[in-house]
Amino acid sequence: MKRFLLPFFILFFQLITGQEATTSADKVLQALEQKTKMAETSLVKNIPLKNIGPSVMSGRVVDLEVNPDNPTEFYVAYASGGLWHTNTNGISFTPVMDESNTQNIGDIAVDWASGTLWVGTGENNASRSSYAGIGILKSTDKGKTWQNMGLPDSHHIGRILINPTNPDEVITGVTGHLYTPNEERGIYKTTDGGASWQKTLFVNDKTGIIDVAHAPNNFNIQYAAAWEKDRKAWNFIGNGSSSGIYKSIDGGSTWNLITTPESGFPTGDGVGRIGLAVFDENTVYAIHDSQFRREKKTVEKKDELTKDDFKTMGKEAFLALDNKKLNDYLKTNGFQEKYRAENVKQMVRSGTVQPVDLSNYLENANSLLFDTPVVGAEVYRSDDSGATWKKMNENYIDDLFYSYGYYFAQIRVNPSNKDHIYLAGVPLIKSEDGGNTYTSIGKENVHADHHALWINPKMPEHLINGNDGGVNITYDDGETWMKNNSPKVGQFYAINVDHEKPYNVYGGLQDNGVWKGAHNNEDNRLWHQTGKNPWEMIMGGDGMQVQIDDRDSDVVYTGFQFGNYYRLNLETGARKYIQPKHELGESPYRFNWQTPILLSKHNQDIVYLGGNKLHRSLNQGDDWEAISNDLTQGGKKGNVAYGTLTTISESPFKFGLLYTGSDDGLVHISKNGGGSWENISSSFPKNLWVTEVAASKHKKERVYVTLNGYRSDDFTTYVFMSDDYGKSWKSISNNIPTSPVNALVEDSENEDLLFVGTDNGLYTSFNRGESWELFQNGIPNVAVHDLVIQPEAKHLLVGTHGRSIYKVDIKALQQVTSKILSKELMVFDVDAIKHSKNWGNSWSSWRKPNTPGLDVTFYSSKEGSYIAKVSTAKGTEVSYTEMEASKGLNMLSYDLAFTKKGKSNFLKKNKMKLTEAKNGKTYLPKGSYVVEISGNGQTEKVEFKVE
Numbered sequence: 001m002k003r004f005l006l007p008f009f010i011l012f013f014q015l016i017t018g019q020e021a022t023t024s025a026d027k028v029l030q031a032l033e034q035k036t037k038m039a040e041t042s043l044v045k046n047i048p049l050k051n052i053g054p055s056v057m058s059g060r061v062v063d064l065e066v067n068p069d070n071p072t073e074f075y076v077a078y079a080s081g082g083l084w085h086t087n088t089n090g091i092s093f094t095p096v097m098d099e100s101n102t103q104n105i106g107d108i109a110v111d112w113a114s115g116t117l118w119v120g121t122g123e124n125n126a127s128r129s130s131y132a133g134i135g136i137l138k139s140t141d142k143g144k145t146w147q148n149m150g151l152p153d154s155h156h157i158g159r160i161l162i163n164p165t166n167p168d169e170v171i172t173g174v175t176g177h178l179y180t181p182n183e184e185r186g187i188y189k190t191t192d193g194g195a196s197w198q199k200t201l202f203v204n205d206k207t208g209i210i211d212v213a214h215a216p217n218n219f220n221i222q223y224a225a226a227w228e229k230d231r232k233a234w235n236f237i238g239n240g241s242s243s244g245i246y247k248s249i250d251g252g253s254t255w256n257l258i259t260t261p262e263s264g265f266p267t268g269d270g271v272g273r274i275g276l277a278v279f280d281e282n283t284v285y286a287i288h289d290s291q292f293r294r295e296k297k298t299v300e301k302k303d304e305l306t307k308d309d310f311k312t313m314g315k316e317a318f319l320a321l322d323n324k325k326l327n328d329y330l331k332t333n334g335f336q337e338k339y340r341a342e343n344v345k346q347m348v349r350s351g352t353v354q355p356v357d358l359s360n361y362l363e364n365a366n367s368l369l370f371d372t373p374v375v376g377a378e379v380y381r382s383d384d385s386g387a388t389w390k391k392m393n394e395n396y397i398d399d400l401f402y403s404y405g406y407y408f409a410q411i412r413v414n415p416s417n418k419d420h421i422y423l424a425g426v427p428l429i430k431s432e433d434g435g436n437t438y439t440s441i442g443k444e445n446v447h448a449d450h451h452a453l454w455i456n457p458k459m460p461e462h463l464i465n466g467n468d469g470g471v472n473i474t475y476d477d478g479e480t481w482m483k484n485n486s487p488k489v490g491q492f493y494a495i496n497v498d499h500e501k502p503y504n505v506y507g508g509l510q511d512n513g514v515w516k517g518a519h520n521n522e523d524n525r526l527w528h529q530t531g532k533n534p535w536e537m538i539m540g541g542d543g544m545q546v547q548i549d550d551r552d553s554d555v556v557y558t559g560f561q562f563g564n565y566y567r568l569n570l571e572t573g574a575r576k577y578i579q580p581k582h583e584l585g586e587s588p589y590r591f592n593w594q595t596p597i598l599l600s601k602h603n604q605d606i607v608y609l610g611g612n613k614l615h616r617s618l619n620q621g622d623d624w625e626a627i628s629n630d631l632t633q634g635g636k637k638g639n640v641a642y643g644t645l646t647t648i649s650e651s652p653f654k655f656g657l658l659y660t661g662s663d664d665g666l667v668h669i670s671k672n673g674g675g676s677w678e679n680i681s682s683s684f685p686k687n688l689w690v691t692e693v694a695a696s697k698h699k700k701e702r703v704y705v706t707l708n709g710y711r712s713d714d715f716t717t718y719v720f721m722s723d724d725y726g727k728s729w730k731s732i733s734n735n736i737p738t739s740p741v742n743a744l745v746e747d748s749e750n751e752d753l754l755f756v757g758t759d760n761g762l763y764t765s766f767n768r769g770e771s772w773e774l775f776q777n778g779i780p781n782v783a784v785h786d787l788v789i790q791p792e793a794k795h796l797l798v799g800t801h802g803r804s805i806y807k808v809d810i811k812a813l814q815q816v817t818s819k820i821l822s823k824e825l826m827v828f829d830v831d832a833i834k835h836s837k838n839w840g841n842s843w844s845s846w847r848k849p850n851t852p853g854l855d856v857t858f859y860s861s862k863e864g865s866y867i868a869k870v871s872t873a874k875g876t877e878v879s880y881t882e883m884e885a886s887k888g889l890n891m892l893s894y895d896l897a898f899t900k901k902g903k904s905n906f907l908k909k910n911k912m913k914l915t916e917a918k919n920g921k922t923y924l925p926k927g928s929y930v931v932e933i934s935g936n937g938q939t940e941k942v943e944f945k946v947e
Helices: 008-017 025-041 315-319 323-332 341-349 365-370 526-530 811-815 900-909
Strands: 050-053 061-066 074-078 082-086 105-111 116-121 136-139 157-163 166-174 186-190 198-201 207-215 218-228 244-248 274-278 284-293 374-382 410-413 421-424 428-431 450-455 463-467 470-474 492-497 504-509 513-518 535-539 555-560 564-569 575-577 597-599 607-610 614-617 645-650 658-662 667-670 689-695 703-709 714-722 741-746 754-758 761-765 784-790 795-800 805-809 825-827 854-860 864-872 877-885 888-894 927-935 938-946
Touching: 025 714, 061 105, 061 463, 061 470, 074 105, 074 463, 082 105, 116 157, 116 166, 157 218, 166 207, 166 218, 186 207, 207 274, 218 274, 244 274, 284 410, 315 341, 323 341, 374 421, 410 450, 421 450, 492 784, 492 795, 504 555, 504 805, 513 555, 535 555, 535 564, 555 597, 597 645, 607 645, 658 689, 689 741, 703 741, 714 741, 754 784, 761 784, 825 927, 825 938, 854 864, 854 927, 854 938, 864 888, 864 900, 877 888, 877 900, 888 927
Parallel strands: 061 450, 105 157, 157 207, 274 410, 645 689, 741 784
Antiparallel strands: 050 805, 061 074, 074 082, 105 116, 116 136, 157 166, 166 186, 186 198, 207 218, 218 244, 274 284, 284 374, 410 421, 421 428, 450 463, 463 470, 492 504, 504 513, 513 535, 555 564, 564 575, 597 607, 607 614, 645 658, 658 667, 689 703, 703 714, 741 754, 754 761, 784 795, 795 805, 825 854, 854 888, 864 877, 864 927, 927 938
């Protein structure tokens, strides 16, 4: 039992305190070294994974850097999708950070003269899926190679500034940990190109630097925005008295707080996130997410009921209400049909419910969030170098931040007109009078949520914008935009597949809806011509989990955040809202941002959906019943839905053998369809997020669980297995490098074959978790959020949060057993391939010819040289090649063409005409063939057919 759970001191700390230990930067860096070594020795390092898109909806952009001498060249930083370069004005992009240890970015800076790139890793937005970084990276060869320049415990970096006259002098604003206090935050300065850093500003261990800006022609004059915040899984306070603006007049070496009570800028607990824009040495702008309360205004009461009316209403007053007014309130606010005036009055008369319950019925974490009456976005300007500040907007700037100011707070000023400013939020707005009045420049092809904006100093109406949906460019100050999405950088929360031929892949994305596309689609620009992208959006909002009816794939269950799920009929366009409703007098159900939903494999009319209770519908979501009590620890007071179910699984062996996992660390089992429940998580570390509970496809008693401590900066790898319904557990994380776990899937054919996705990679095990192999040939170090196997095609689909979806054929992996791993050489079965007269030809000399390919996978117990021969069934050699093989699985890619000698051999034995294709190759005719692989003293053969 030595490998059970964690190092003992971590486990002891968690069991005693109920808290997770924050993972040290040293441990994270050690894990990255371990992962690099695993990449060299992995048994599956030669098995390629293919990105199948989509690209049309993109992902969240956090920063842009544009070549001032050639604005058709720029870099785009995606929050979790890496760094991309274009020199074609965004028509095409190339990734330049794929060889780095992370794809998570907070900010970038470029020294265009030398081609030096600086990347502050770890997103600067405090979102639910803002992943931590590993410090500051530098490339001196335009992204070919990267070096970590330090600050590994920063987690999130807000801004990087390079001195235009001395590129070795760099200022970095460090936001710091998202969920826990830490010391490595504030302003850091280097004068030797990152070889050493000096911390020049530190406020406290909960206050970081979210923005830094300097005067355009004077690097010595700098402003820094400090931001105090406290994020927990159940609550987020995005403001504090330590928030404010600091100024330096010596290039960031020393700093002074300039937002004092006398300055005119807000001070105190209500000061939220601040964004900065400097016009010149005198004029500086700040956008402030004010969390101070708005002044209460006396509003003339309308002749209609509101939820506030019921908070203090007595029984007699309620019973005296006009039935029509009461029914209007009930209908308008979505009460169930059974709750109408007379029914509710009878419930009040009998004491079943109280009038206040008609208010409580509408209260949940999401409604409370949006009901917060705060000031929100406001713009301040100083014309005396920050000494005094004036609020520029007379009226509230509504519908820009909503309650999500922590997610935005970007301001830009036209370099040639100090009264012309832009604010990034929902949507992008501009002002031509210094910030008093505004107009929106968001358009129908521009995503609503904005994070980055570049203004061409030589042509100010030329803007490049980065948002949650990618990149947009305008040349008329936002009147018209073009969309520049070609990178496959989708941020998937969840994916699924159907059983059509070809099968389709479905997935829900961060703020980009739910999409569907054939797994073998060609993700190219043809859709610009046809008007139809191979991927189709089937739901808006933040896309969530998807379930597809096996009997009719047009029937799809999906939705958006906080459990807002629908039953869709994709053929008819019908859509029905199916979220379960609590009873009047009952506490409102709590639904997770990523609410779990599951169709029963035993009966596809049966749907499970998790709130804080597990709900079941026997009729496709038309009616619901709660089949459990609260399966969480009961929630916590806060403005984020918490104490919710996050994962549901039902055993394929028995209807009603159910498992649930919650965001506060509980795993429950029911063996009788919800009649009774047992907590089976008492031995786990406490209060962790259960990301996956998976009933085995191979053994009724077996179940897997993955836990995630990301929301307390605990990056430990937690993977567990039980063979007795969760009575006892064994840790099977073993040699997976430290990283939070998001997903696990057990293979559909081989019970020993497992796949696990973490915040920076994909792993597979051939021995049920005893040891793991890195499985990332073709995938950069990006967060893997979901995994699903398409059983008929024998494909693993990998949903990443930053690089869209990958696909890999796992037929060979499914055949790997301990017996095979003990062999010297093993060649796996090869599928037949259908012959085509078009091989090597094209209908136009201007188009690339159609070329076939056959992949032959073989296992070698050690590295070495191998010979591969292809022969007819009668033994005539038609092709020959030599190759170097690694220890593990190797892939021989054969183009199905004769070698010159092979063609001659074939014609000597066969009296038939062979036609040479236009590309100069002669391809195999229909028939049976044998692949023979020899090396290291071993020879193995496998047959295949060209049909």
